[in-house]
Amino acid sequence: MILGFFLRIIPYFLLILFIFFEFAPAYFSEKEIIKPYFTFMFLYALINNDSERFRPFWILLVGLFYDFLDGDVIGITSLFFLITLHLLKRKHSTIISIDFRIIWTNFILILFAYIFVNKFVKFILFDVSFELKRITLSFFISIILFPLFNSIVRKFKNRLSYINE
Amino acid sequence: MGYKSSFSRGINSGPLNRYILELTICITISLLFVLMSLSKSETVYNIKYLVVAASKPGLLVANKPFKLVSDFVQYFVGMGNYKTLNESLKKQNDFLKKEFNKVNLLEVENFRLKNLLKLQDVDYVQKLSARIIIDGYRNNNNSIYIDVGENKGLKINDLVFNENGLLGRVSQVGKYSSKILTIYSSDSVLPGISVDTKQSVFAKGDGDKLVLKHLENKFKLKHDELIISTDAAGFFKEGIIIGKIVKTLNDVYIQPIAKKSDSIFVNVLIFDFKKINLD
Numbered sequence: 001m002i003l004g005f006f007l008r009i010i011p012y013f014l015l016i017l018f019i020f021f022e023f024a025p026a027y028f029s030e031k032e033i034i035k036p037y038f039t040f041m042f043l044y045a046l047i048n049n050d051s052e053r054f055r056p057f058w059i060l061l062v063g064l065f066y067d068f069l070d071g072d073v074i075g076i077t078s079l080f081f082l083i084t085l086h087l088l089k090r091k092h093s094t095i096i097s098i099d100f101r102i103i104w105t106n107f108i109l110i111l112f113a114y115i116f117v118n119k120f121v122k123f124i125l126f127d128v129s130f131e132l133k134r135i136t137l138s139f140f141i142s143i144i145l146f147p148l149f150n151s152i153v154r155k156f157k158n159r160l161s162y163i164n165e
Numbered sequence: 166m167g168y169k170s171s172f173s174r175g176i177n178s179g180p181l182n183r184y185i186l187e188l189t190i191c192i193t194i195s196l197l198f199v200l201m202s203l204s205k206s207e208t209v210y211n212i213k214y215l216v217v218a219a220s221k222p223g224l225l226v227a228n229k230p231f232k233l234v235s236d237f238v239q240y241f242v243g244m245g246n247y248k249t250l251n252e253s254l255k256k257q258n259d260f261l262k263k264e265f266n267k268v269n270l271l272e273v274e275n276f277r278l279k280n281l282l283k284l285q286d287v288d289y290v291q292k293l294s295a296r297i298i299i300d301g302y303r304n305n306n307n308s309i310y311i312d313v314g315e316n317k318g319l320k321i322n323d324l325v326f327n328e329n330g331l332l333g334r335v336s337q338v339g340k341y342s343s344k345i346l347t348i349y350s351s352d353s354v355l356p357g358i359s360v361d362t363k364q365s366v367f368a369k370g371d372g373d374k375l376v377l378k379h380l381e382n383k384f385k386l387k388h389d390e391l392i393i394s395t396d397a398a399g400f401f402k403e404g405i406i407i408g409k410i411v412k413t414l415n416d417v418y419i420q421p422i423a424k425k426s427d428s429i430f431v432n433v434l435i436f437d438f439k440k441i442n443l444d
Contacts, residue, residue: 016223017227020220020223020224020226020227021227021230023224023227024224024225024227024228024231025228025231055184055187056184056187056188056190056191056192057187057191059191060191060194060195063195064195064198065216067198068212068213068216068217069216069217069220072202073199073202073203074198074199074201074202074209074212074213075194075195075196075197075198075199075201075202076195076199078191078194078195078198079192079195079196079199082188082191082192082195083192085188086188089184121203125203
């Protein structure tokens with residue numbers, strides 16, 4: 001039971017950890033660093049592999065926490081992931097697939113839409129400079145790293161299912 | 166047969182509807198936050214401040230690995246610099262070693278040249294400073310008096326000079342004062358040598374100038390060349406400036422550089438002949 005509890009909270013714990021890892025350098029380093037969207041990748045992989053486990057409430061909390069640390073537009077991450085979750089949960093989902101290439105393509109499109117909307121709103125309403133080079137590099141690194149994250153999460157989910165059974 | 170509307174299906178109890186309700190509430194909250202942040206609400210800023218403040222320990226812990234990596238990278242960058250610095254120091258060290266060897270060689274050379282010139286640190290000459298007490302210039306006399314005498318070890322023929330050159334020599338010694346015969350006096354004859362043409366000359370005082378004695382062709386001397394003292398007479402110190410050669414159409418003479426009026430202070434060279442090594 002205790003093991004089950006720990007296994008159940010590990011994804012949330014990892015999510016929080018990824019959020020800290022993603023923002024710690026930004027808070028304590030004077031230099032702008034190029035970092036992949038770790039939290040986005042991990043959360044997307046979690047939802048993609050085990051959408052039934054994630055309740056919208058937790059996504060809201062994680063998304064808000066992420067946005068509070070990230071910057072100006074609060075609620076946009078949770079909004080994106082809530083919509084993604086809903087799309088993944090639909091019976092005849094257009095984005096759910098067994099084929100990893102489709103999953104990957106969906107991830108790229110959703111990440112692109114997220115970055116575009118987030119940065120565009122910041123640029124228009126908050127006068128935050130649009131660092132195209134850094135954002136593009138972060139975007140491509142995230143795309144490259146996503147298969148790794150997805151496979152880790154899938155293996156973790158399979159192991160968890162095996163223990164539960 | 167009755168059909169349920171889509172609305173009634175949405176509010177039916179069941180896992181899906183609970184999910185829909187939760188999703189709707191969450192999306193509404195998210196949208197609310199988005200709108201509040203777009204309208205730059207104070208509440209959102211306050212919450213943001215609280216969240217960031219509460220997250221600080223976590224952020225600090227999460228930053229540790231990045232700091233370690235950063236330190237590690239900086240250390241290696243520093244190592245690269247140390248290599249450059251080390252190379253630079255090695256070059257500098259080589260250069261200084263060469264310079265040190267040069268200095269050693271020069272020191273040896275200097276020692277050798279000193280031996281060749283028989284220059285050595287002498288202890289038989291003492292330099293004293295004195296003050297002119299009766300000025301021959303004002304008295305229209307070619308003698309001056311200074312405030313040192315036998316009490317300081319002065320003897321007859323000790324040389325008197327100032328910062329410009331030779332002024333004269335001691336002609337009379339009292340206990341506390343001495344009389345100086347200046348080079349302008351007709352009784353003064355100095356041995357000297359011209360610096361450029363290397364002509365040995367004797368300069369005799371003649372009022373405001375020195376005339377050349379015992380020189381067959383004094384026109385060989387160059388105009389404006391320096392005449393310095395030699396030790397030809399035995400009691401003179403060599404190398405003290407006497408004056409400059411002045412050439413006119415029909416005469417050549419020495420114009421002394423040091424004047425009695427230059428300063429009220431003069432120097433006296435006191436020779437202790439007992440200490441001179443005659444070898």
